[in-house]
Amino acid sequence: MVCVIGFEGSANKLGVGIVRDGEVLANPRVTYVTPPGEGFKPGPTAKHHREHIIEVLRKCLDEAKISPSEIDAVSFTQGPGMGAPLVSVAVVARTVAQLWNKPLIGVNHCVGHIEMGRLITGADNPTVLYVSGGNTQVIAYAARRYRIFGETIDIAIGNCLDRFARVLKLSNDPSPGYNIEQMAKNGKKFVPLPYVVKGMDVSFSGLLSFLEERTDKLLKEGYTAGDLCMSLQETMFSMLIETTERAMAHTGSQEVLIVGGVGCNKRLQEMMGIMAEERGAKLFATDMRFCIDNGAMIAQAGCRMFEAGMFTGIENSSITQRFRTDEVEVKWRD
Structure with a gap:
């Protein structure tokens, strides 16, 4: 059985999800909402994520009813997305991976959406x-x-x-x-x-x-x-x-x-x-x-990458705002 926790924060949605063998155990999410007529900017969005990431992480673990020792790997959105929000969440994912002594997996945001869609719909x-x-x-x-x-x-x-x-x-x-x-x-x-x-x-x-x-x-x-x-x-x-x-x-x-x-x-x-x-x-x-950005989609992609032996060293875990979907080698599919 493979159990992976996923951190997502590439835009105004902040989510942490846990997936174990194709089952979504928890998927809490919070949204940074701005006043009507205004968009969301990188700095304030990153601040929102930093302020809420620990509470969302705790909620995720509580909902899943599992301990860090039962988690096999920590996955996070490496890109594409807004730079400051991506960095704020990646820092937490790196820290958690080292505190729990778990391998790190950097996930392409789009691949996360695709793998989540395939999992939920059966396509x-x-x-x-x-x-x-x-x-x-x-x-x-x-x-x-x-x-x-x-x-x-x-x-x-x-x-x-x-x-x-x-x-x-x-x-x-x-x-x-x-x-x-x-x-x-x-x-x-x-x-x-x-x-x-x-x-x-x-x-x-x-x-x-x-x-x-x-x-x-x-x-x-x-x-x-x-x-x-x-x-x-x-x-x-x-x-x-x-x-x-x-x-x-x-x-x-x-x-x-x-x-x-x-x-x-x-x-x-x-x-x-x-x-x-x-x-x-x-x-x-x-x-x-599952359509809207969420942590479980990053966890599901992380599960597939874990099974294929695709891990990310700390030295290679920097985020990239431009990360093409077709740059990822999809080793988990025939």
Whole structure:
């Protein structure tokens, strides 16, 4: 039996999770929430993580009802993400590993999402749509790598949603994207927006600029905030489903898995499900417990890496804000 504890703090979510042989024993998480109209900056976010990391760690151990002696390894998010928050959590993970005399495992954040998605849904070899605040990628496994078939060429979909939420002065609690999703349910009039797909890649910055410049004018013309949110979602999700379907056609895949924080969006899941059904394929998705950044996903990836003998020496445990998904050798898969 392999039991690994995972530390995640690459953005505004701080989580510590424990996974033992595919079972999530504990997965507490806290979120740094800023006032409406404001984003979160690296310094204050790191301060939030430093202030809460010990209490979250204690809660995790209490919920799992295990002692440090029963844990085989300590895993942590090595990147990608925001520098200061990553460092603040990595320092704790290194310290805990040395105090408990356990091996250290540095995990790629995206690989953590994929392995958690595969564990929770039971998907075997899916084409993956990874959508979050900092990342937007279409991924498929081949020859011991998670290969990136397409991605955003500018900003991530979650970042686009967050920034448009600021334009509308929407609350950041529980998240800007969630609040946009709820407002979109009231949308009735579609606003044509820039639809930018370049081969297998997508672009969201022009779409965001279009809305930032015209929101006040559109609202005066009779469009509602719900109309704008609905139009934004429908346009961006259509772009992503087009590129995901193309990747599925290329690989012959009959499974599609949505991971990352934006993957909680029910409308995205609905649209992807329609595409999958038309192809005779199956959609796999999870809920907010596992889509949103969490410690258990880092622990699960840590379990797979532990089994493959992939450990990180203290001297190689520095964080990196830019850590490509396809840089990781996936030794635990055939």
